Amino acid sequence: MFKANHKNESVEIAGHKIGLGEQKLIHLEVDRLPTGLLVKIPVFVFNGTKLGPTMLIQGGLHGDEVNSVELIRRMLAENTFKIVKGCVIVVPILNIFGFLSSSREVSGKDANRYFPGNKNGSLASRIAYYHTKAIAANIDFAVDFHTGGDQRCNFPQIRYTQGSQKGAKLAEIFNAPFRFESKLIDKSFRKVAHKHGIPVIVYEGGESNRLDEYAIEVGIQGINNILIHLGFIGNKAPTIKNTSVLLKKRQWLRAPIAGLFHSILKNGQQVQKNQILGYVTDTYGRFSTPIKAPINAYIIAINNSPVIKRGDALFHIGTV
Ligand SMILES: [Zn+2]
Numbered sequence: 011m012f013k014a015n016h017k018n019e020s021v022e023i024a025g026h027k028i029g030l031g032e033q034k035l036i037h038l039e040v041d042r043l044p045t046g047l048l049v050k051i052p053v054f055v056f057n058g059t060k061l062g063p064t065m066l067i068q069g070g071l072h073g074d075e076v077n078s079v080e081l082i083r084r085m086l087a088e089n090t091f092k093i094v095k096g097c098v099i100v101v102p103i104l105n106i107f108g109f110l111s112s113s114r115e116v117s118g119k120d121a122n123r124y125f126p127g128n129k130n131g132s133l134a135s136r137i138a139y140y141h142t143k144a145i146a147a148n149i150d151f152a153v154d155f156h157t158g159g160d161q162r163c164n165f166p167q168i169r170y171t172q173g174s175q176k177g178a179k180l181a182e183i184f185n186a187p188f189r190f191e192s193k194l195i196d197k198s199f200r201k202v203a204h205k206h207g208i209p210v211i212v213y214e215g216g217e218s219n220r221l222d223e224y225a226i227e228v229g230i231q232g233i234n235n236i237l238i239h240l241g242f243i244g245n246k247a248p249t250i251k252n253t254s255v256l257l258k259k260r261q262w263l264r265a266p267i268a269g270l271f272h273s274i275l276k277n278g279q280q281v282q283k284n285q286i287l288g289y290v291t292d293t294y295g296r297f298s299t300p301i302k303a304p305i306n307a308y309i310i311a312i313n314n315s316p317v318i319k320r321g322d323a324l325f326h327i328g329t330v
Contacts, residue, residue, distance in 0.1 A: 011179060011240065012063035012150045018097035021057055021064070024144045028097075031059040040140050041133055049107075051137070053145060054086065054100040062096025063240060066145060066152035067233060069101065071122050071199065073108015073115070074218040078155030081229040090234070094244035098237075099145060105137065112219055114159055123195070125202040138199070146203060151180060152210040153236070154199060155229060157218050161315040162323065164214040165278040166228040168254070171200065177209040182252055183239045184211060184232035187278060188310050190257040190328060217314060255308065257328035263301055265290050265322045273325070277312050287325055290318065305329055 021028040026036045037050035067085075069078030082102040085091070091098050103109045107116045114120060119134035127138025146152075158164040168184050169192040170177030181189040192212075194201040200210040213232060215225030235250055237243045265271065273288040281287060281303040291298040301324055311326035318324070 011176065016061040016063065016096070017148055017150065018057050018061060018064050021055055021097055021099070021148050023053060023055065023099075023148065024140075028055045028057050030057055030061070032057050038140055038144055040136050051104060051106060051140075052102065054091075054102075055097065056091040056093045056100070057097040058093040058095045058242065060095040062242065063150040064097040064099065064148055065236065065240075065242070066149040067098060067100045067155075068104055068152060069155045070103035070105050070109050071154060072120070072156060072159070072218070073103070073105040073110070074112050075114070075155070075157040075159075076109075076219060077157050077216045077222055077225050077229065078213075079103050079109065080221055081155065081226045084226070085230055085233060090230075090237070093237075093242050095241050097148075098242060099149060101141075101145065104141065107133065114218065122199055123197045125197050125199050141199070142202065146199075146206075146208065149208060151176065151208060152199075152203060153180075153184070153233065154210055154212045156212055156214050157216045157222075157225070158214060158311055159218050160313075161217060162311050162313050162326075163217040163222070163277060164225075164311045164326075165309065166213070166215040166225050167310055168232070169212040169214065171204050171209065174204065174209050177211055180209060180211045180236065182254065183235050183250065184213070185235050185250060185252055185254045186213065186215075186228055186232055187254060188257055188308065188328060189254045190260065255330060257308070257310070258330060260310070260326060260328040261304075262323040263287070263304070263325040263327060265318045265320055265324055266299055266301075267292075268318060268320045269293060269299075270316055271313060271318045271322075271324055273312050275309060277309055279309050280307075281309060281327070282306050290324075301325065303327065
């Protein structure tokens, strides 16, 4: 799958060289705060003794999507990256500003809309710039960890780029409960990487500012599946029984009226056409409007916000 031109003979990140068989923690400098404090992004590099593909595992591109940070923390703590072949680059928190302020953004800007970035741009743009120059330049593919935002909880799912065969294959190997193609967003990390022939799969699990044990476990298992399947940790490629459901179409069911939202089903559940998934009620006990499934589908995200406006996204459903 990633056979030619291996980049891990000598990985170079911001002037630091990491040869075959070496491990290093590098602090990638991106800016200086008004207080004079130098802002650095920790980057762990695990280079195996043999030539092979280089995978980037990235968390916290959106600073409040803490499941991504926690699942990477656990993998580091459990010494998951005993890499024999190829190289794994791990960025536990790309947007450290957002992480500190429980925010998706960097000073009001979404770093994932500023790729490939600009050295003299905003802080978000500079994070994107140093990431592109120092990290993305070394990789063959990436797994980018995210969660739903705005109190929307995503059931564990992998998104890959339309028409990307390698992306589709990686999604299959990762084996999250759901997987599907999704369009590229302008100036996102995934789009810029795609232009350079680097497939990025995006894991979405849980919601921002909330740890979700199941989403964390599925994310860790997915990385283990890739490590094993592509030979990073030296095992023979096993036969991973693919249980992931490939979704062909998706849609959001939106609030027909403003009010209080009550879901009566669980995320991930399969539903039948016309089945009631939940209700939107007024706030004074006068009426209740059912939300029905328009088709047979799976629920892949639920809005956990109780107070909703007309048109707000309530359920994300997908069909095979
Ligand atoms: Zn995100």
